Amino acid sequence: MEPAVQIDRLTKEFTRRDGTLVKAIDDADLVVEPGEFVVLLGPSGCGKTTLLRTIAGLETPDRGQIRVSGKTVFSSDERVLVTPSQRNLSMMFQSYALWPHMTVRNNVRYPLENRRAGKMSRSQMQEKVEDSLATVGISDLIDQYPGQLSGGQQQRTALARALVDGSRVVLFDEPLSNVDAQVREQLRIELLATQRRLGFTAIFVTHDQAEAMELATRIAVLDQGKVQQFGTPEEIYRSPATEYVATFIGSTNRMAGAWDSSAGVFRTSHGPIRVGDGRPTPKQANLLWRPEDGGLSQEDPGTTNAISGTVQAMLFMGSHTEYIVQCGEDRMRIWSSRPTSLSVDDHVWITLDPECVMVFEDSSDSRPSDEAGSTESAAGRSAEVVS
The missing domain is CATH 3.40.50.300 (P-loop containing nucleotide triphosphate hydrolases)
Known part of the structure; x- marks a missing residue:
């Protein structure tokens, strides 16, 4: 046909x-x-x-x-x-x-x-x-x-x-x-x-x-x-093909990483991050992950893929609660459908499944998402082209 x-x-x-x-x-x-x-x-x-x-x-x-x-x-x-x-x-x-x-x-x-x-x-x-x-x-x-x-x-x-x-x-x-x-x-x-x-x-x-x-x-x-x-x-x-697609479709969190081949992890300002098998391993990378893929805990898990931060805000969205967590200079978003006893200013740990971390080579012309990982900046960037 x-x-x-x-x-x-x-x-x-x-x-x-x-x-x-x-x-x-x-x-x-x-x-x-x-x-x-x-x-x-x-x-x-x-x-x-x-x-x-x-x-x-x-x-x-x-x-x-x-x-x-x-x-x-x-x-x-x-x-x-x-x-x-x-x-x-x-x-x-x-x-x-x-x-x-x-x-x-x-x-x-x-x-x-x-x-x-x-x-x-x-x-x-x-x-x-x-x-x-x-x-x-x-x-x-x-x-x-x-x-x-x-x-x-x-x-x-x-x-x-x-x-x-x-x-x-x-x-x-x-x-x-x-x-x-x-x-x-x-x-x-x-x-x-x-x-x-x-x-x-x-x-x-x-x-x-x-x-x-x-x-x-x-x-x-x-x-x-x-x-x-x-x-x-x-x-x-x-499975977005590019960082642009990843940031335009849905919400993402982003952090920079440098590949450490001896340890098999990306070194980031938030500690070592392990990614799933088959992911690319460029020397310099942007690591992206969705808000629904992060877990929240008040206890240090003592493993890789654990990011320390402080709860800045909690937004009830009906189907889930969005937690804004300040992690050093980065602000992360976590969505949880389960009730928690967390409050603003609580110290928390974000845990990430290696399979949920997306890896894109960091290049000089890459266009990062905003600090909260939202897609607004991606949606707002437009060439002067007839659409």
């Missing part, structure tokens, strides 16, 4: 006002299988929306090739450029792009009225529209106008319009960003259930890590136009 979407060596460049050339997409490769829900994830400026728009035909790449369901829709070598209307896919925009003067019925019917091949009768179009609205659960709103709808209802209308033509590939450009958190969570579940039921291939752009982890069968993490890693949510989270 042909891939639903295949991208090879794709490059898209933009020129800034000062004449500087910027690669919004930089030699990207991606293969999306039929029925997958693939999320393009990254901060503003990473190139994810530009990549989506090139698939849709709304942006023309400079080099490379794009195939949709086995058909070449763009090729710089073969000089192929298929118009958006002939690519056999649908797209749902962030703004929903609903016609304000049209009812829900007419908005959803619009793609059927303007299709170039396989014209339908009015009764056939009506049946398609009703089925599509029933699929997203807003049949009772068929005669309403967009201005009479809530944000969630507008989102469902846009989704119904994207699905009405039976496209096997549907592109989503941050479609849930305009609704509040509670509605967004509900719509995620509904969207995923609809995609599973109908079996279409979804390519979804977001900067929301939780949204990506919840929706995706596979995630493509982008940075400065490059696909840094493409894998399942678990692979991305537990």
